[in-house]
Amino acid sequence: MAAAPLYCVCRQPYDVSRFMIECDICKDWFHGSCVQVEEHQAVDIDVYHCPNCDVLHGPSLMKKRNNWHRHDYTEPNDGTKPVQAGTPVFVKELQNRAFASGEEIMLRMKGEQVTPRYLERHGFKYPIAVTEMEGLGLKLPPTTFSVKDVEEYVGDTVILPCLPLCIPPKDKHQTPHP
């Protein structure tokens, strides 16, 4: 049986778990970690030159940038594709945008005012701080209620969707009638 072919500057056999990139000159394959090319960087490389070949042929050639609003920056900027989140255009727009503070937009309402009818008429566009729970129709468990109690109620084999909750510290809690 022939020996397994060896690749890369480290001369190791193929390992499926490691990212590799092919040199466009010598056609050998190289581990990203051996030649300092991260997998996410490889998509931007048009013609790859390995460390052996770039001595003679110069550095790798990067793809031509056609846009600043798509993650694949070879896509033409002909106005047909929307701005993708995280691209330079997106980040710039986000940085230039002014956001109202929570205090400015938050509605303060009594529990009895927050009704299905109210929400139907006004929608739920802004966060609502309920200053008096009375009339809200919600019953809160005692403060000692914990994940263990949930397990007791529903069993330990049920997968429950959860919302991350941020509870303000007690001393900053605002009371409706100071």
Ligand SMILES: [Zn+2]
């Ligand atoms: Zn290697």
Ligand SMILES: [Zn+2]
């Ligand atoms: Zn090469």
